[in-house]
Amino acid sequence: MSQDVQDIKTEALAAISRVDSLQSLDEQKISFLGKKGKLTVAQALMKTIPNEEKKAFGQLLNEARNAINSALEEKLSILQNEADAASVASIDLTLPAYPTPQATLHPLTIVKDEAIQILRRLGFSIADGPEIETEFHCFDALNTPLDHPARNEKDTFYFNSGKLLRTHTSSVQVRTMEKAVPPIRIIAPGSAYRRDEIDATHLSVFNQLEGLYVAEDVNLGDLKGTLEYFFQCLFGEDTEIRFRPHFFPFTEPSFEIDIMLHAKGQKPKWVEVAGCGMVDPAVFSAINKQRKDDLLNPEKVTGFAFGMGIDRLAMIKYGIRDIRLLIENDKRFLSQFA
Numbered sequence: 001m002s003q004d005v006q007d008i009k010t011e012a013l014a015a016i017s018r019v020d021s022l023q024s025l026d027e028q029k030i031s032f033l034g035k036k037g038k039l040t041v042a043q044a045l046m047k048t049i050p051n052e053e054k055k056a057f058g059q060l061l062n063e064a065r066n067a068i069n070s071a072l073e074e075k076l077s078i079l080q081n082e083a084d085a086a087s088v089a090s091i092d093l094t095l096p097a098y099p100t101p102q103a104t105l106h107p108l109t110i111v112k113d114e115a116i117q118i119l120r121r122l123g124f125s126i127a128d129g130p131e132i133e134t135e136f137h138c139f140d141a142l143n144t145p146l147d148h149p150a151r152n153e154k155d156t157f158y159f160n161s162g163k164l165l166r167t168h169t170s171s172v173q174v175r176t177m178e179k180a181v182p183p184i185r186i187i188a189p190g191s192a193y194r195r196d197e198i199d200a201t202h203l204s205v206f207n208q209l210e211g212l213y214v215a216e217d218v219n220l221g222d223l224k225g226t227l228e229y230f231f232q233c234l235f236g237e238d239t240e241i242r243f244r245p246h247f248f249p250f251t252e253p254s255f256e257i258d259i260m261l262h263a264k265g266q267k268p269k270w271v272e273v274a275g276c277g278m279v280d281p282a283v284f285s286a287i288n289k290q291r292k293d294d295l296l297n298p299e300k301v302t303g304f305a306f307g308m309g310i311d312r313l314a315m316i317k318y319g320i321r322d323i324r325l326l327i328e329n330d331k332r333f334l335s336q337f338a
């Protein structure tokens with residue numbers, strides 16, 4: 001009986017040492033240690049053994065089981081190591097690595113950052129406001145009468161609550177003037193929304209940059225000097241700029257700013273890049289009424305404001321003919337601005 005156990009152990013160890021695949025290792029395990037395996041069957045004979053021999057026989061069985069188990073484990077780790085080595089054998093570690101694609105900034109971000117940098121040099125700091133606005137902040141405080149076309153439902157996205165998607169960043173002027181203590185010098189980059197027909201020059205979501213300067217004695221010369229400096233920094237020192245009289249409800253006098261565009265293969269032409277003007281006293285007084293400190297009393301403060309389309313600036317700077325390219329996320333287009 002004891003000899004049988006010894007034989008089973010020897011047979012098992014020999015068989016395991018010959019195994020050369022994970023599958024046959026499993027088969028060997030079952031054939032010796034499984035429910036009907038040889039050692040399990042031998043173990044069942046325990047009850048037929050005289051009591052005084054049971055202990056020795058049990059020890060023998062244990063020893064055989066342990067020896068087989070450790071042989072199985074050792075073989076398993078050898079086979080797994082071999083499999084790991086085989087799976088990387090065909091990889092040449094000396095080959096150069098795949099190039100990692102390098103992301104670039106979006107042209108709108110490049111132009112926005114540059115515009116902010118220039119205006120910060122002039123002492124403007126960044127202000128912010130919500131894109132979902134009240135009619136007061138988008139229109140009323142900006143002296144825009146109820147029958148103004150911009151307030152029409154055909155031009156503006158309204159919510160059932162009466163709020164709207166801001167049609168310009170000028171609402172940030174109002175929010176700033178509600179709280180800040182003059183002198184105020186802020187710029188507000190951000191999205192604006194209009195129910196425009198989408199084409200090569202219009203999107204229903206676009207990007208603006210608003211500017212506001214409020215102090216005791218701001219004049220038109222300050223406005224012109226600031227914007228001339230700005231556009232010459234952005235487009236080059238010899239950029240020609242003109243101020244064309246215009247109308248905005250919230251500035252008086254008001255202007256549109258054109259710059260002379262010299263595009264390759266085209267006759268130079270004036271293109272509109274911004275709106276601007278001296279803050280209308282009616283705006284100061286609408287906001288001053290909401291304040292307790294009278295700091296925006298139109299008798300005491302003056303100011304200028306401007307607003308420009310960042311998309312338009314990017315199109316001019318890079319000669320982009322279709323505004324829709326800016327939102328299509330086409331890598332072939334975007335990688336040109338690396």
Ligand code: PHE
Nearest residue numbers: 168170275276277305306307
């Ligand atoms: N808010 C105007 C627009 O969107 C631009 C503007 C801003 C004009 C500030 C004058 C002063 O067209």
